[in-house]
Amino acid sequence: MNTKGNVWIFIEQEGGKIADVSLELVCKGTELAKQLGLVSEAVILGDKLDGKFDSLFHYGCETVYQVEDKALEPFTVLPYAQALVKLLKQHKPNILMFGATLKGRELGPRVASEMMCGLTADCTDLQIDDFEDKVNKAIYKDKLMQIRPAFGGNIIATIVNTWEDPQMVTVREGVMKLTAPDTSKKGKVVKVTPELSDETKVMKVIKRVRKPKTVDLKKASIIVAGGYGVGTKENFKLIEQLAEALGGQVAASRAAVDAGWINHDYQVGQTGVTVRPKLYIACGISGSVQHVAGMNESAKIIAINNDPGAPIFSVAHYGIVGELNDVVPKLIKAFKAKV
Amino acid sequence: MKRQLMVFVKQVPDTKNISGEAMTPEGTVNRAALPAIFNPEDLNALELGLQLKERHNFKVTVATMGPPNAAEVLRECLYRGADEAILITDRAFAGADTLATSYALSCCVKTVGNVDLILCGRQAIDGDTAQVGPQIAEKLNIPQIAYVEEVISLSDKAVKAKRAIEGGYEILESPLPALLTVIDANEPRSASAKCIMKYKKAKTRSEIHKLMRDADYTDAQALADKENEMKAKNLWIHEWDAAKIQADVNRIGLKGSPTKVKKIENVVLKADKVVSIEPTEAGINGLIRELIEDHTLG
Incomplete structure (x- = not known):
């Protein structure tokens, strides 16, 4: 019924554990997709991810693109960006959402720049609406309203991406609500081998120290x-x-x-x-x-x-x-x- | 020739310390009334650059994109020890979002040439996007390390840096050239009195011309002589426009920006009916009772 790509959520994982914010975005993405007559799809990058992401289906995703390569574990920005850009060019999603985490805020801009797309950081709300660009006398139907605080939180701006899709955003943790999961729901897994170029493998992680958060x-x-x-x-x-x-x-x-x-x-x-x-x-x-x-x-x-x-x-x-x-x-x- | 690093800085309205005068009677912020300051994390980036200058004998070139009076932050950089300053200014840059901004800044890096390392503050406090650093890196097709706390080592070919990750830190090594975004993890130095004495006279072309116009002194040769004199004394702040950095006019300013602002709303703290509780035992017992009765507590 449509020629648009779907609503995509970049799934952030650490050692195979999916970040809370990614599940929140799956819920919001699924809601937006329904409004647009689309479906929500997730893309997860890493190595050895089998069986780690059933929850994405439970919260509403129809498809999970499972992108695996040794160079994708642990996270470094260059191979992640290349793998993601290849998929975006192939599938042309309508919307792409990242958590506004350290990773999401490092990866999102790099990907947006290569895709020549707009990116709105730290959204606290997302809605679907039409947008009239009065300066250029153009009307855009069913666009993503990207709502974020700016100016140190003193103003709230609504931003629209008017160039080609995907409409990209990072979204703050904790602002989108989790809906009740349906544990019987299943979906399609699409395995992807990213064929990363050597240029993306030039950065080395020498040491990595993580302490579990002391409080939630x-x-x-x-x-x-x-x-x-x-x-x-x-x-x-x-x-x-x-x-x-x-x-x-x-x-x-x-x-x-x-x-x-x-x-x-x-x-x-x-x-x-x-x-x-x-x-x-x-x-x-x-x-x-x-x-x-x-x-x-x-x-x-x-x-x-x-x-x-x-x-x-x-x-x-x-x-x-x-x-x-x-x-x-x-x-x-x-x-x-x-x- | 000395190796060169660049630091990008920005002049921003002080959104974090909003005083009474900057508030409108309606309880919103009057943006025009906010003082312009040096973006805090850019001072951290500059500090890191100056430390590397001391350790590795780098030349430190600073640059900012903004209106003509943004030259002030460049002088602040010179006061702290930067070697050369560039103001990227042109009406054609106005209205740029992060994509158009990073494109223009990447053109500036190319115009400077032979830059081993680029440092940016993680984010500016007016937009808080943290996008421009990574996007400059992408435009130049070089690696980026975001959220850098310190540089562990630097060789001719590679940089090793400690940077923040969710719940900890990581030490990453990247080949050069590379771009680092720097967080609030060092103590930026103050301006040195000696440098202030020297560089308070540093000027852009527009500033020199304005001074001379004010002095009714508009002879073209005189202007050129003055410029040459400033350059010879190393008091020259470069002023580059879109043509100078060979920027494609379709990729800068409003035209080069995919994002459009649909609307801006001021945040007004909602003045709901607040129930005032007396700080007495009776008042507080009553509050606790109410919260237990409506199942908020207990």
């Missing part, structure tokens, strides 16, 4: 976050005590991470993790747009700050103007008394 904020249903207003590293223990009492997870704003009170894995916001817990308690966080972008979809937000003018109060459901040293122990005491 995205899975926490209660988050207690501390900001610069906490004041000292010593005082940050209050935040930990409240989190522990409520059965929640500690997190922080960038200011608290920069101050050295807690490590970057715990950072919520534009340069950290995007979260949407049942309850988010912001302690001594002023509420910069960068921080708010990472937490304002929380179901309930409590803000505690001694400055009644702090912007965090404008996104909070409950506001407490007061000193943390006074308010936090009261919260712990009240909760312990009630449960």
Whole structure:
């Protein structure tokens, strides 16, 4: 029914484990594909990937392109880019999505440049709509609206790629929701041998050190976050005590991470993790747009700050103007008394 | 001849420190009111370049694309120890997205010639895309190493660098020429007083012409003499346009940009009805009770 290519998702894997963001994109990609009368397809690159990607079908993919070569494990950008560009030229997908991870943000631009395509970084929403280019008097049907924060998070821009497909985006982790997987669903596997040129194999990985993440904020249903207003590293223990009492997870704003009170894995916001817990308690966080972008979809937000003018109060459901040293122990005491 | 490395830098509005004056009464940012600063991670790239200059006797050439007053960041580079500066400026570059920008910058590298290493900050704080570095590398068909923390070693033929990966780090080796994007992992040096004394007089052609026009001094020969004098004193900031870097006019500026901006919305923090809780025991007990009753807690 259509001459368009499909909706493609670049699947990021590390040691055969698929990144959460890739599954989130499969869900979003499948939704967009339905709107366009297309299907979603995934492309996974690496070595020895058999049996590692059934979940892609469960979340909605019809096809998985399984691209294998020794040079594709571990990730280096040149062979990845070449293998991907070859497939794109052959299949001409309508849309191509990457996670806005370190890998996605390194690979995406290289591929877009070679394809002479636009690429929009760090999208937080994607929609389908028509676009009228008033300057050039052209109308584009069913284009991908690529919605992203810019200017330090102070504006939200909607961007459209008007040249040839694919319409390429990187998408922030945690912003697209996972739909319920259908574990009975199966799909087609297309095995691809990329025939990489020697020029792509010039970079050597001499050493690789990875520590598993110490925390997964995205899975926490209660988050207690501390900001610069906490004041000292010593005082940050209050935040930990409240989190522990409520059965929640500690997190922080960038200011608290920069101050050295807690490590970057715990950072919520534009340069950290995007979260949407049942309850988010912001302690001594002023509420910069960068921080708010990472937490304002929380179901309930409590803000505690001694400055009644702090912007965090404008996104909070409950506001407490007061000193943390006074308010936090009261919260712990009240909760312990009630449960 | 000395080996040469290039550092690309950018002048950006200070989006991270938005003060009261830069806010409109509607609660949005007035972009024109933001001060222009040296993009932070480009200072890290410059620092790495200057360290390599000290270790390996490189010539450091810095370049920026922007309006005429972007020459200010180039002088900032000279104050810190850069050897030569290029302002890439032309109305035809206006409205460029990352594809058109990286194409123009790759033309600049080709015009400079014989560049062993290119350094860029990972990303600029106005767009936060991190795309231009990798795209310059692709346009030049050379390898890239993104998110570099430090250069471990550098030979005539290869660079070995430590760079960030998800949850850790990696040491990568790449043949030269190569492009590195640099993250906030070193301590950029301050401007040196001696260099400021010398290079505050460094000017682009447009700046010199403006000074002389202001002094009512427009004789063509006088302008040419002044230019030659500045060049001889090494106070000359190159000013290159699209023709000079032999850029294809269809691949620069708005025309060379596949992405179009459909709309821009200002972020206004939503002013929902916030329930004010008194910081008293009674107030806080009431809040906890409410959260337990609606199953948020417990």
